[in-house]
Amino acid sequence: MHRSILIVISTLIALGTVFEFRAQTTQQAPAAKPALDPAKLAEDWMTRLNALDDWYLSVDGKEVGRDEVVNKMMELYARDVIAEVPPHDEEQIGPVLLRGTANFKKWVDKISRTQVKLLYIQKRQTKKQFEGEKLVYSTPLPWGGVGISFEIIAAYSRREDRRKFMAPGSVFLQYGVDGKIERLRLYLSEHAEVVAL
């Protein structure tokens, strides 16, 4: 009789341990999502921006690879992205606020069509023994996700005449918990033409 009771109790204990373990593993699963790395996010954004001129013309005059580089840039953004970008029209005064990917894509598309030799770089800073550090400022957002900002120098040539320009600036990006950019602010100050001495 005692033996039967012992068997029942040990079986119940074993089952309880198994259920507890399963419950823990199911609770742990969502935590496996990788955290957003500000430095990598900044690097990725710059790489995709600089790739916007990586397309060619075929011998019969067709654009080759332009849609791909534009779509690669657009992959980063949430559908309802809000983007504040510099004027991209000679008649436009002040920044432009674009809402949604459809509007924002027009801006990305325009860069791919009008600019070549894109070389946007992250500014570096040296202090004490630390040489040429790319600084990316970041903060967790109260509603989830992460906000990052960094200084840049924009360098590009106009496609129509190959005149080269440079402008210092800064980028502010807000990423949602899904890793998509929900807000972008790109500030570029005065554009100076680069001319040979």
Next chain:
Amino acid sequence: MNRVLILIAGAIAGSVLVAAAFAEQHRPYNEIMKDVASAFASLKKSLDANSAAAAAADAAKLQALFTETEAFWAPFETKDAMNFAKSARDAAAAVSAAAKNNNVKTAQSSYAVIQKNCANCHFAHREETGKGFLIKP
């Protein structure tokens, strides 16, 4: 009678549209460039041999080829490439005119202008890949 007239007018309009569509199509760019290379080499030989008549013919051929080159770039609004083609065409016309007047020296200097425009355009719009060239818009 009216029906026949309408049919004839329709046929004429159709042929004109087809002809216009063909005219708008460009030859592949690599073919144009290969023809430029051979006409340009031939022009150099003709000028070196003081053969004015042959040089004028080569230059006229180049004029037509640079017009094709300009037409290739026109839809992309790549102004510098269009200007290089236009300048090269004008220089080819100058070579042709000078050669017709038996002025080989002037033809030689206009020949150098063609060469300069070719080089500038290649520098800006031709990308070497190791396996061939890409056309950079």
